[in-house]
Amino acid sequence: MKAIIKYVSLGLGAVIFAYPFLWMIASSLKPEAEIGGFGLWSPHFTFSNYAQVTERIPLGRAFLNSIIVSLSSTVSVVVFGSMVGYALARLQFIGRGTLYAIVVFTMTLPFQITLIPQYILMVKLGITDTYLALVAPTLMTAFSIILFRQFFLYVPQALIDAARIDGCSELRILFRVIWPLSRPVVITVSLLTFMSSWNEVLWPLIVVRNRSLMTMPQLVTIFTIGGEAESLLGLQLAAATLLALPIIITYSFFQRYFIESMASAGIKG
Amino acid sequence: MRSLWRFDSPRHRSQKTGYWFILPYAVFFGAFVAYPLVFSFILLFHRWNVVTPMEWIGLKNFERLLSDPLFFKAIMNTLKFLLIHIPLQMVVALGIAVLLNSRLKFRGFFRAVFFLPVVVSGVVVTILWQQLYAFDSGLLNRMLSAVGIGKIPWLIDPDMAMLSIALMATWKNVGIYIILFLVGLQDVPRELYDSASIDGATRARQFFRITLPMLRPTFVVVVVLSTIGGFSLFVEPYVLTGGGPMESTLSAVLYIYNQAFYFNHMGYAATLGFVFALIILGVVLLQRKVIETEPMT
Numbered sequence: 001m002k003a004i005i006k007y008v009s010l011g012l013g014a015v016i017f018a019y020p021f022l023w024m025i026a027s028s029l030k031p032e033a034e035i036g037g038f039g040l041w042s043p044h045f046t047f048s049n050y051a052q053v054t055e056r057i058p059l060g061r062a063f064l065n066s067i068i069v070s071l072s073s074t075v076s077v078v079v080f081g082s083m084v085g086y087a088l089a090r091l092q093f094i095g096r097g098t099l100y101a102i103v104v105f106t107m108t109l110p111f112q113i114t115l116i117p118q119y120i121l122m123v124k125l126g127i128t129d130t131y132l133a134l135v136a137p138t139l140m141t142a143f144s145i146i147l148f149r150q151f152f153l154y155v156p157q158a159l160i161d162a163a164r165i166d167g168c169s170e171l172r173i174l175f176r177v178i179w180p181l182s183r184p185v186v187i188t189v190s191l192l193t194f195m196s197s198w199n200e201v202l203w204p205l206i207v208v209r210n211r212s213l214m215t216m217p218q219l220v221t222i223f224t225i226g227g228e229a230e231s232l233l234g235l236q237l238a239a240a241t242l243l244a245l246p247i248i249i250t251y252s253f254f255q256r257y258f259i260e261s262m263a264s265a266g267i268k269g
Numbered sequence: 270m271r272s273l274w275r276f277d278s279p280r281h282r283s284q285k286t287g288y289w290f291i292l293p294y295a296v297f298f299g300a301f302v303a304y305p306l307v308f309s310f311i312l313l314f315h316r317w318n319v320v321t322p323m324e325w326i327g328l329k330n331f332e333r334l335l336s337d338p339l340f341f342k343a344i345m346n347t348l349k350f351l352l353i354h355i356p357l358q359m360v361v362a363l364g365i366a367v368l369l370n371s372r373l374k375f376r377g378f379f380r381a382v383f384f385l386p387v388v389v390s391g392v393v394v395t396i397l398w399q400q401l402y403a404f405d406s407g408l409l410n411r412m413l414s415a416v417g418i419g420k421i422p423w424l425i426d427p428d429m430a431m432l433s434i435a436l437m438a439t440w441k442n443v444g445i446y447i448i449l450f451l452v453g454l455q456d457v458p459r460e461l462y463d464s465a466s467i468d469g470a471t472r473a474r475q476f477f478r479i480t481l482p483m484l485r486p487t488f489v490v491v492v493v494l495s496t497i498g499g500f501s502l503f504v505e506p507y508v509l510t511g512g513g514p515m516e517s518t519l520s521a522v523l524y525i526y527n528q529a530f531y532f533n534h535m536g537y538a539a540t541l542g543f544v545f546a547l548i549i550l551g552v553v554l555l556q557r558k559v560i561e562t563e564p565m566t
Binding site for chain 1: 278290291294300304308309371386387391392401404440449500503511525539541
């Protein structure tokens, strides 16, 4: 009896969390007149919403922009973040304690305070409406440095010493000895960075006005609120589905990593 | 910890490499953290629309802020959001986490489903909920009408709109907190329950006397992250309501955005950002203190 209540309530919960997405995908494939329905099936499934929405806004280009931005941000955060994390955990230099304090301070700093000055910096550098402006403030994160440092503290010193005796440079030690041992933290940082970069809307809205440089969530946002969608539901849902699919597909492959990443991040954060 | 790197050698090589390794971050920090912080401080005392030269106005930005009804409106809206969001999230997340922590088939499947809205863009979630919340054609109202409750003015009623956004945000984020509570639950030592059972404590009593107090660190994280989230709300009101009706969903970040990019008031926008940041830090510190010292149950 108890088990039944348990499964029924979890099942109900699952419906509440998953059904809206299924409805969104199904409705994006329905003709406009049928979208109001609750059901997931229609005998008139069509791709016309997708055809129309890609005709009105450059979603393909936006997809490419988002990939470029998210990938460069992720690669940079992982490479440079792990370098700083390694220096903080395993290298001796004067000022290390201060640097660590600075990184922790940066992490606790609310972004509201730096938002406007960062935009002004982009204006002064003359790089608004460029890829550089889109990625610049996200090239490194204090949070990733702290995660890397934490993990690198527990790599056995003997391995590092052995590599040094073999004449490896510290860079080589980091990328050839430490990295292979640190897959969990590398994956965690990569996924979290990619996801937050992919979903970021505010910063692109601020620094990019040129449509051909817009990221996907930005373009979809502007399309939805800007009247271009002419309150055609099907078009909005098709655009939303196209925006959601890459992350949902990635998530379905790396689901466990996503969840574990979030757990470890939340606890340390 | 210190003993871990006692054998680093040769030391001078380590010293130099250390500086090379942190060089990129030093540049980044200088450009995107230190410079903006200093510049934000300068902006506090200036009027500036980016195009014409800056004008020193002393403390006028702060005077303006103290008599700006929209500033206080944004704070009240955020508090209203948090008042619904935090308790709702705790109850739902903890409830689901307790269920998921019991003996269960398909645990992985359930966990994955509850976490799905977390990974999807806020824009997608907002577009989706716009359909659910629509007054006449929205799925929620049609469902409620069908069972005889009648239509709810989710986004139309100024008293309602922020609550609707809080409900939506809970749906989107609760997956994170389910996972955090699950981790917390798994950290509670089993022996505590075993000895409590021997002493004849009921399941309910065990929950309130053992589980809840042991989850205190998790509660701190949940409250702090939700609060930061509340003060960072942007996409949801931007897409869903544009801050309306009657500014009832104007959030802190949306207000900064409007002042900066709608009115070109950079100095005032920076002042807003500065004050909101102080408020966030203050509230979070206070919360930590209260939850960490308050006796539970």
